[in-house]
Amino acid sequence: MALQELTYRDALRKALADAMTENPDVVIIGEEVGRYGGAYAVTKDLIKEFGGERVIDTPISEPAIVGAAVGAALAGLRPVAELMYVDFIGMTMDQLANQAAKIRYMFGGQIGVPMVLRTQGGTGRSAGAQHSQSLEAYVMHTPGLRLAMPATVADAYHLLRQALTKPDPVVFIEHKALYTLKETVDLDAPVPDWGKVAIRRQGRDLVIVTYSRQVHYAMEAAKKLAAQGIEATVIDLRTLNPLDFDTIRAEVEKTGRAMVVSEGVMTAGVAAELSARISEECFDFLEDPVIRVAGEDIPISVSTVLETGSVPGPQLIVDTALKLLTGRVAA
Amino acid sequence: MNQPQAVHRADAASNTDLPQLYRMMRRIRTFEERVGELFVRGQSAGSMLHLSIGEESAAAGVCAAMREGDTFTTHHRGHGIFLARGADPNRMMAEIGGKEAGYCHGKGGSMHIADMGLGHLGANAIVGGGIPAVVGAGLAARHKKSGAISAAFFGDGATGQGILYESMNMAALWQLPCLFVCINNQYGMGTRIDQATANPRLHERAQAFGLAAETVDGLDVEAVAEAGRRLVDGVRAGKPAFLVVDCYRFYGHARKDKSPYRDPVEEEQGRNKDPVAFARNALISRKLAEESALDALDAEVAAEMDATIDFTVAQHEPPLSSMFRDVYAPTEPEPEPVRSRIDRILARA
Ligand SMILES: Cc1ncc(C[n+]2csc(CCOP(=O)(O)OP(=O)(O)O)c2C)c(N)n1
Ligand SMILES: [Mg+2]
Numbered sequence: 094m095a096l097q098e099l100t101y102r103d104a105l106r107k108a109l110a111d112a113m114t115e116n117p118d119v120v121i122i123g124e125e126v127g128r129y130g131g132a133y134a135v136t137k138d139l140i141k142e143f144g145g146e147r148v149i150d151t152p153i154s155e156p157a158i159v160g161a162a163v164g165a166a167l168a169g170l171r172p173v174a175e176l177m178y179v180d181f182i183g184m185t186m187d188q189l190a191n192q193a194a195k196i197r198y199m200f201g202g203q204i205g206v207p208m209v210l211r212t213q214g215g216t217g218r219s220a221g222a223q224h225s226q227s228l229e230a231y232v233m234h235t236p237g238l239r240l241a242m243p244a245t246v247a248d249a250y251h252l253l254r255q256a257l258t259k260p261d262p263v264v265f266i267e268h269k270a271l272y273t274l275k276e277t278v279d280l281d282a283p284v285p286d287w288g289k290v291a292i293r294r295q296g297r298d299l300v301i302v303t304y305s306r307q308v309h310y311a312m313e314a315a316k317k318l319a320a321q322g323i324e325a326t327v328i329d330l331r332t333l334n335p336l337d338f339d340t341i342r343a344e345v346e347k348t349g350r351a352m353v354v355s356e357g358v359m360t361a362g363v364a365a366e367l368s369a370r371i372s373e374e375c376f377d378f379l380e381d382p383v384i385r386v387a388g389e390d391i392p393i394s395v396s397t398v399l400e401t402g403s404v405p406g407p408q409l410i411v412d413t414a415l416k417l418l419t420g421r422v423a424a
Numbered sequence: 425m426n427q428p429q430a431v432h433r434a435d436a437a438s439n440t441d442l443p444q445l446y447r448m449m450r451r452i453r454t455f456e457e458r459v460g461e462l463f464v465r466g467q468s469a470g471s472m473l474h475l476s477i478g479e480e481s482a483a484a485g486v487c488a489a490m491r492e493g494d495t496f497t498t499h500h501r502g503h504g505i506f507l508a509r510g511a512d513p514n515r516m517m518a519e520i521g522g523k524e525a526g527y528c529h530g531k532g533g534s535m536h537i538a539d540m541g542l543g544h545l546g547a548n549a550i551v552g553g554g555i556p557a558v559v560g561a562g563l564a565a566r567h568k569k570s571g572a573i574s575a576a577f578f579g580d581g582a583t584g585q586g587i588l589y590e591s592m593n594m595a596a597l598w599q600l601p602c603l604f605v606c607i608n609n610q611y612g613m614g615t616r617i618d619q620a621t622a623n624p625r626l627h628e629r630a631q632a633f634g635l636a637a638e639t640v641d642g643l644d645v646e647a648v649a650e651a652g653r654r655l656v657d658g659v660r661a662g663k664p665a666f667l668v669v670d671c672y673r674f675y676g677h678a679r680k681d682k683s684p685y686r687d688p689v690e691e692e693q694g695r696n697k698d699p700v701a702f703a704r705n706a707l708i709s710r711k712l713a714e715e716s717a718l719d720a721l722d723a724e725v726a727a728e729m730d731a732t733i734d735f736t737v738a739q740h741e742p743p744l745s746s747m748f749r750d751v752y753a754p755t756e757p758e759p760e761p762v763r764s765r766i767d768r769i770l771a772r773a
Contacts, residue, residue, distance in 0.1 A: 124613070124615075125613050125614055125615065128614055128615075128685050129613060129614030129615070129685055132613070150615060150619065151584075152581075152583075152584030152612075152615075152620040152621065153551045153552075153581045153582065153584035153585060153612055153620070154584040154585065154586070156586065157586075180550075181550065184550075218470055218471075218472070219469045219470025219471075219472070219522065219533065220470060220472055220549075221470075221472070221532065221533045221535055221536055221549055222531070222532070222536065222549075223535070223536070223548070223549040223550055223553075224472070224535075224549055359762060359765075381770075382769055382770075384766060384769065384770070385762075386762065386766070387762060388762075389747065389748070389759065389761060389762055390751070390759040390760075391747055391748060391751045391759055392531075392751070394522075394530060394531040394532075394533075394742070394747060395469045395470060395522050395530065395531065395532060395533025395534075395535075395536070396469055396522035396523075396530035396531065396533075396741060396742050397469060397470075397522060397741075398522075398530075398741045398742060398744060399530065399531065399742055399744070399746070399747045402744050402747055403747050405762075409762070409763065412763075413766050413770075416766065416767070416770040417770055
């Protein structure tokens, strides 16, 4: 197929539409997914194409939405549940962590829960403390749940298509600031397999490991660093579970330096896990401490000044890389 | 506990209340219109602004039965309720603008306004998130024998949340001074109430839990005030209650939504159910006020609310360092900023 211009939102929608066309058991269940077309318009008009029996509008009942998806998966459907904001995941945590994640194991491997929970998170819309969080660590901390977080338009499509073939529950977290991201893509071109990272840029001086929106910030930062003679490798995780640590290890061993960048809060977050693992596994190769660039350990404010100030951006990545590589604290 | 004052208030003829109720509803409507303007001028913090135009009678009517010391929580469409409980519109608008001078210093915004001094335990961006707090506040009022009640204001959409039923059950079981106010504006985002429940007679659910429950037509603020008074008197005596105020959401869900999912005929009929216009006509036809006097009052309110925009625009953004304040109590150390942590680590390396 040819190149086409698509937004992240279009790609997600296309992935859902293609999967629904191919597999009549794929159903969507969530708030405002049908008539309204999705709070962020990802499911726009799918109800016209596939009907209300497959694109199911629900009351505002998050625990039951996720729980119904679990039951539907057990009974042979391929549900895609939508949680309007990842901030509501706490309400659904029993269904997700105690039910979906544990059913295969508790029941001795008799059955899996092949469902996808689509949601979105992150800052960027002045949406305040309860609508702007990055809660992927909750998911990554729960064995039994897979976790995908696409950064690019092509991955928005492919990771969602792949998620819909997986035997276990996948939490699929989009970034609210990426929906309008437009890229020229060839959806027939090969992409890394599910569970493999993408090396977005190769450099000799340091490895930046990141995911979701921060991939774009890391690329921007890497360009600025290159202008100063510093060449960074940028690794886009794509899936956080499974985690392609072999590639991360190989890349870190080449440069001896690693920075982990995450929008989620620093303490006990995804960056903490990756940093610990790199420190343990690449210890003999490291020339400097593995450094975490992550969200402040605070809630997100509605004020744009405080909101943007509380998560990493390209400048913080550049500044940190310079400090790491020149060993001096910039003014 | 059950102070006689409440009884006297209940005896007051509605004729004497209507001018006050009208004034409050006009203030709410005009404030909300100015919130829309703040957005258009690019001065609001974001676009998640939920206007309560069309449902002013719920705020004005129910709050008229509340008194100092009472506590309450609201949903995301809560500006009007807080105004009716005595909010300073300047500080509220400044919060909506994300400014330091706002009620929550720009941290909360439109959906997270609170003021403990006025009993506002918090607006909420989680549908149903503020409801159980009134059970706890009811327990506290009983424990401290304060005579206060606690009221949860929420939308019809929150009737989809299990936590509402857990909360009502506890309030009824323990006979707590709790009032549950469901503002049924017929929609939760794009979903009409009959598309979200097989039984839209919402008060019946509360009855099933043993609460005093009724539905009142929000077109008539006097009827809302009367129902509010009746139920609040019972609540103060330890009989929890549930009130549905039927109304219509005049505009989109949030500032950017144009409600393409609604039938234009339905919308027009819905907007005809205008509690502010209805009260104005009642004041004139019952000769409680001259039209010219109401024009003057409206102009006075317009000036008051215009000033909230000027006030907000003139305020400064919160300082960057304030982001670390109030994560924990002021007596505790603030979290270490990521930047200083990185500097510390790399200075040593
Ligand atoms: C737990 C939760 N689920 C979903 C949302 C997204 N959301 C915000 S407001 C809203 C509709 C609420 O409808 P209703 O309770 O009737 O209040 P209204 O907006 O009509 O005032 C939804 C679904 C949310 N904020 N919180
Ligand atoms: Mg509603």
